Amino acid sequence: MRELLPGLYLLPVPIPYPLKTVNLYLLKGGGEVALVDTALGTRTARGALELYLAELGLCFQDVKAILLTHHHPDHYGLAGFFEGLGARVYLHEEELPRGHRFWVAPEAFEEASWRLFREHGTPEAALLGIREAMTKTRERVHPPRHPIPLRDGEVLEVAGRRLKALWTPGHADGHVAFLLEDEGALLAGDALLERVSPNVGLWAYTRENPLRDFLSSLKRLAEVPAEVAHAGHFGPIGEVAKRAHELIAHHEARLLALLAHLEAPRTAWELSLRLFPQELDAAGRRFAFAETLAHLEYLRQEGEVGREGPPYRYFRR
Ligand SMILES: [Zn+2]
Numbered sequence: 001m002r003e004l005l006p007g008l009y010l011l012p013v014p015i016p017y018p019l020k021t022v023n024l025y026l027l028k029g030g031g032e033v034a035l036v037d038t039a040l041g042t043r044t045a046r047g048a049l050e051l052y053l054a055e056l057g058l059c060f061q062d063v064k065a066i067l068l069t070h071h072h073p074d075h076y077g078l079a080g081f082f083e084g085l086g087a088r089v090y091l092h093e094e095e096l097p098r099g100h101r102f103w104v105a106p107e108a109f110e111e112a113s114w115r116l117f118r119e120h121g122t123p124e125a126a127l128l129g130i131r132e133a134m135t136k137t138r139e140r141v142h143p144p145r146h147p148i149p150l151r152d153g154e155v156l157e158v159a160g161r162r163l164k165a166l167w168t169p170g171h172a173d174g175h176v177a178f179l180l181e182d183e184g185a186l187l188a189g190d191a192l193l194e195r196v197s198p199n200v201g202l203w204a205y206t207r208e209n210p211l212r213d214f215l216s217s218l219k220r221l222a223e224v225p226a227e228v229a230h231a232g233h234f235g236p237i238g239e240v241a242k243r244a245h246e247l248i249a250h251h252e253a254r255l256l257a258l259l260a261h262l263e264a265p266r267t268a269w270e271l272s273l274r275l276f277p278q279e280l281d282a283a284g285r286r287f288a289f290a291e292t293l294a295h296l297e298y299l300r301q302e303g304e305v306g307r308e309g310p311p312y313r314y315f316r317r
């Protein structure tokens with residue numbers, strides 16, 4: 001745990017994913033305690049969080065507000081747990097019919113999800129692994145029952161601070177970064193990460209062009225008046241605009257790499273194996289597939305590629 005500013009603490013909590021930890025931010029002031037993100041519902045994460053709170057003389061029940069940056073399990077997983085203890089939970093309105101619904105009503109997207117994988121060339125054996133990984137994740141996610149919808153530009157006054165919600169879709173449809181205007185600091189969630197490029201995936205429940213959304217969000221973040229971005233994973237980002245531009249350049253390079261692999265028509269699954277040739281577990285392959293599909297659909301909307309099928313094979317125009 002580290003105090004970043006008076007009353008603003010960084011709490012790195014272990015998660016059983018390749019990123020190893022998720023960064024939560026605790027705000028304490030004005031007689032209130034709030035948390036930005038909650039970690040995943042594992043015993044290890046809950047234990048780590050309990051110890052951090054104890055160091056500050058606090059317990060779970062003292063957390064009165066939860067500000068979620070997005071619906072991914074490592075950020076949203078314990079939101080329902082805190083809500084059950086009396087905390088109010090904020091989530092961007094765009095997440096409610098999509099990412100949030102994906103957790104509270106699994107049947108809503110079940111069929112569409114498997115159809116999406118199959119229609120884009122995913123083999124049954126791979127689907128089996130993906131299905132198992134998802135079942136395991138669902139056990140660790142406790143969705144909030146009554147999240148309070150957040151809108152772009154809304155200013156929340158919690159724990160003695162003013163936080164402006166910036167809708168920054170792409171990594172998740174209802175992703176928000178919270179700007180502490182007075183301090184010139186951004187709580188960036190997963191929109192900007194120090195060491196890796198945040199996953200941008202097209203899923204059965206997402207908006208139609210997540211990569212286009214993400215590139216616009218990065219352009220917006222490059223203009224944000226913040227000297228530092230504290231992100232959902234890894235260390236702080238000192239040059240916010242520079243990191244945003246690096247990520248834009250990364251995606252431009254990946255789009256070119258994808259076009260280079262389209263010397264013959266191929267499915268999104270085949271292309272994901274070429275773009276991400278490293279060894280990945282089922283969850284990793286699932287992300288690689290969704291990221292490849294997001295890039296392909298971006299190119300299709302731009303008129304650079306077409307597709308035939310199902311099973312859909314993409315080709316260069
Ligand atoms: Zn995320």
Ligand SMILES: [Zn+2]
Pocket residue numbers: 022072074075190232233
């Ligand atoms: Zn994350």
